[in-house]
Amino acid sequence: MQQRFIKKYISVTSPHFTPLNNYRIMKITVIGAGNVGATAALRIAEKQLAKNVVLIDIVEGVPQGKALDMYESGPVGLFDTCVFGSNDYKDSADSDIVLITAGLARKPGMSREDLLMKNATIIRDVTKEVMKYSANPIIVMVSNPLDVMTFVAQKASGLPKERVIGMAGVLDTARFKSFIAEALDISMQDISALVLGGHGDSMVPVVNYTNVAGIPLTELLPQDKIDELVTRTRNGGIEIVNYLKTGSAFYAPAASAVEMIEAIVKDRKRIIPCTTLLEGQYGIDNVFCGVPIKLGKNGVEQILEINLSGSELEALQQSAAIVDENCKALAALLA
Numbered sequence: 001m002q003q004r005f006i007k008k009y010i011s012v013t014s015p016h017f018t019p020l021n022n023y024r025i026m027k028i029t030v031i032g033a034g035n036v037g038a039t040a041a042l043r044i045a046e047k048q049l050a051k052n053v054v055l056i057d058i059v060e061g062v063p064q065g066k067a068l069d070m071y072e073s074g075p076v077g078l079f080d081t082c083v084f085g086s087n088d089y090k091d092s093a094d095s096d097i098v099l100i101t102a103g104l105a106r107k108p109g110m111s112r113e114d115l116l117m118k119n120a121t122i123i124r125d126v127t128k129e130v131m132k133y134s135a136n137p138i139i140v141m142v143s144n145p146l147d148v149m150t151f152v153a154q155k156a157s158g159l160p161k162e163r164v165i166g167m168a169g170v171l172d173t174a175r176f177k178s179f180i181a182e183a184l185d186i187s188m189q190d191i192s193a194l195v196l197g198g199h200g201d202s203m204v205p206v207v208n209y210t211n212v213a214g215i216p217l218t219e220l221l222p223q224d225k226i227d228e229l230v231t232r233t234r235n236g237g238i239e240i241v242n243y244l245k246t247g248s249a250f251y252a253p254a255a256s257a258v259e260m261i262e263a264i265v266k267d268r269k270r271i272i273p274c275t276t277l278l279e280g281q282y283g284i285d286n287v288f289c290g291v292p293i294k295l296g297k298n299g300v301e302q303i304l305e306i307n308l309s310g311s312e313l314e315a316l317q318q319s320a321a322i323v324d325e326n327c328k329a330l331a332a333l334l335a
Contacts, residue, residue, distance in 0.1 A: 025050040025265045029092040029134075031126055032101035033057035033085065035250035036142055036257075038066045040099055043258040045070055045081040049265045054092055055085040057102075063087065093133040097264060099257055100153065102126050103143035105248040115144055120330050123149045127156035138264055138299045139164045141275070142257050146199035147323040148330070150275045151288045155334045162299040166275025168199030169290035170256035173273055175236040176205050179229045184220060186212060195233065196273055196290050197319030203290070204315045205230045206308065260295060267297035276300045282308070282316055287327070289320040 028050040030041045034057075041055045053070075057063040063085030071083040084091075092098065103119040123143055130137065139157060141150040141164065150166035157164060172195035181188040190213045197204040207226055210217040217226060232239070240249040263270040274293050278284040281303050282291065294302035308316065 025096045027052045027054060027092075027095045028097045028099065028261065029054040029056060029095040029130070029137075030099045030101065031056050031092075031130070032103070032143075033059070033063040033066055034101065034105070035247065036253050037099070037101035038070075039250050039254035040101065040142075040257050041067070041083065042070050042073075043254060044261060045074070045083050046077050046079050047258065047262060048079050048081050049258075049262055050096070051082065053081055053083045054095070055083065056087070056089060056092060057085070058087060060087055089129040089133055092130060095130070095134040095137045097140065097261055098130050098134065098137045099140045099142065099261065100126060100130075100149075101142045101257075103149070105144075116148060116326055116329070117333070119143055119145070119149060120152050120333055123152045124156045124334065127153045131157050131159075136163070140257055140260055140264075141166045142253055144199070145326065147275050147288045147290070148326045151277075151323075151327045152330065152334065154277065154288070160299075161277040162301070164277075165260065165293075165295070165300055166199070166288060166290070167253065167257045167260060168203075168275055169195055169273025170259055171253050172199065172203050172205070172233060172236070172290070174252055174256055176210070176229065176233040179232050180210070180212070180217065180221075183225060183229060184212065194273055194292065196292075197316050198289060198323045199275070200319075200322070201234050202315070202319035202322050203234055204312060204319060205233050206312055208309060208312070209306070263295040264297060264299065269294050269296045269301070271295075271304065274300070276303060278303070278320070281305045282313065282320075284317060284320045287320045287324045289316070289323060291316075 028044055030037045033055050041053050045053050055063040055067045067083045067085030103122045139153050141153055143149045146166050146168040154164040173193050176193045176195050177188055177191045180191050193210040194206045195203055273290050275288050275290045276293055277288050292304040293300045
């Protein structure tokens, strides 16, 4: 591993700099140096969420080159974070947080479930490698199919359920908010929304908990337009896949994952929708599913069980049932 030594000089004219000895999180490792992983690593460095960011990938030279390029942007981006790339999981040793983005991306005509077996094998092996060198990290999962891969990582790692968290709810909610902002020609900052369930076609945008500056969405848009936005949210990922042809979304997924990591690093106790293991909440047992949680330094610190309408609760349970079915299909792989 290439070592870098950074001077602790902090200019008084650069308020964005943080002295290295103020970092609470010493190391964040990002597995996968593709578009999502590399974008997330850069955001983590720019926000100075850790003293060291490690970018790991199986392709020789790619993580090293991207990490060096990021590090060299530090003087312009005003960050001191040490970023380096590696092909060796030994360099992830003693990570506080591990962000997993490895795996195959969707192609046009491919559902998230089509990726199931191939990515499950990848995530199982990646997680076991991570756990060889880090005793008790928090794992944030981005790889698809998201809810199932979170289940795979928790089983393969043996970590407590609170420390293995899926990203999708933040991303799906962000997409819903962006579509609402576009439809109403308003600031995204004034929108509060919530998307629950599995990260796929069965996700549940909860309209009853969606408002603009406290004004219910149903008072601002007709039902047929709201239905269009809900459908577009459910198809948000494949819409981008169809445009790109040879890739999938990465800016919004990376931003969503880093929002979670920031909540953990800063112990912000954010109330956001994430994939976590449910044990009876919402009538769902032993299934990873997207619900509102309190996210802090210990991972999932609380699951919030909010009141849903009959149709919303039924949709959430149906979404969880799809995840459960896919997880059971992997029983032999994880045995």
